[in-house]
Amino acid sequence: MLVFTRKRDDAIVIGDGIEVRVVRIGRDSVRLGITAPAHIAVHRREVYDAICRANRAAASDPTVLDRLAARLRGAVLPGPSRS
Amino acid sequence: MTSGTTHAVATAQDTIAFAEGLPGFETHREFVLMTSPALEPFACLRGLGPDAPSFLAIDPRRIVADYRCQLSEANQARLRASSGAPLVWLALVRPGDAGASVNLRAPVVINPETMRGLQVVDADDSYPLDLPIAGA
Numbered sequence: 063m064l065v066f067t068r069k070r071d072d073a074i075v076i077g078d079g080i081e082v083r084v085v086r087i088g089r090d091s092v093r094l095g096i097t098a099p100a101h102i103a104v105h106r107r108e109v110y111d112a113i114c115r116a117n118r119a120a121a122s123d124p125t126v127l128d129r130l131a132a133r134l135r136g137a138v139l140p141g142p143s144r145s
Numbered sequence: 146m147t148s149g150t151t152h153a154v155a156t157a158q159d160t161i162a163f164a165e166g167l168p169g170f171e172t173h174r175e176f177v178l179m180t181s182p183a184l185e186p187f188a189c190l191r192g193l194g195p196d197a198p199s200f201l202a203i204d205p206r207r208i209v210a211d212y213r214c215q216l217s218e219a220n221q222a223r224l225r226a227s228s229g230a231p232l233v234w235l236a237l238v239r240p241g242d243a244g245a246s247v248n249l250r251a252p253v254v255i256n257p258e259t260m261r262g263l264q265v266v267d268a269d270d271s272y273p274l275d276l277p278i279a280g281a
Contacts, residue, residue, distance in 0.1 A: 114169035121198035
């Protein structure tokens with residue numbers, strides 16, 4: 063892992079068009095500003111990981127989905143009248 | 146072209162491109178959305194290719210009637226969505242022993258016009274990742 067020492071308002075550049083800037087330094091946290099091209103997704107690690115775990119737990123064998131749907135059908139609201 | 150198949154076969158036209166895959170399944174980038182009377186009101190978001198995941202999914206408004214999720218400009222651009230264009234919103238269902246839970250925090254959004262999809266990762270945390278729903 064590359065490790066840099068940066069002061070407030072300092073930045074690092076990653077590849078073509080990604081910049082990470084130190085916006086504010088607190089006692090236990092730093093605030094970072096990230097500039098990236100629109101096609102580059104930027105996520106908080108713990109949020110992304112939580113969604114990874116939820117997705118892995120939700121992945122199902124497609125052959126059992128009819129049965130699962132039948133079991134859960136009573137738990138959902140009627141279809142919205144708006145389109 | 147034969148017409149003897151009993152199962153619907155996905156064509157390239159039906160393929161939804163997820164440019165970044167789904168978190169946890171980043172290498173699977175092509176899905177189809179399958180509906181059937183047996184699944185209703187759910188749908189199956191089915192990955193294409195070997196070892197691709199499948200998910201039971203549902204319109205989040207069938208879980209929370211006033212469900213609202215804001216799509217960021219970056220995500221709109223990824224979907225090539227013009228403002229006001231109708232998008233398909235899906236919450237993934239996590240099966241459990243008795244009931245199930247539904248991921249309202251990170252919905253899957255599909256633009257049927259461009260057949261592009263993504264999972265919203267950057268929504269605020271006003272909805273849970275795993276809202277329990279009761280099974281029959």
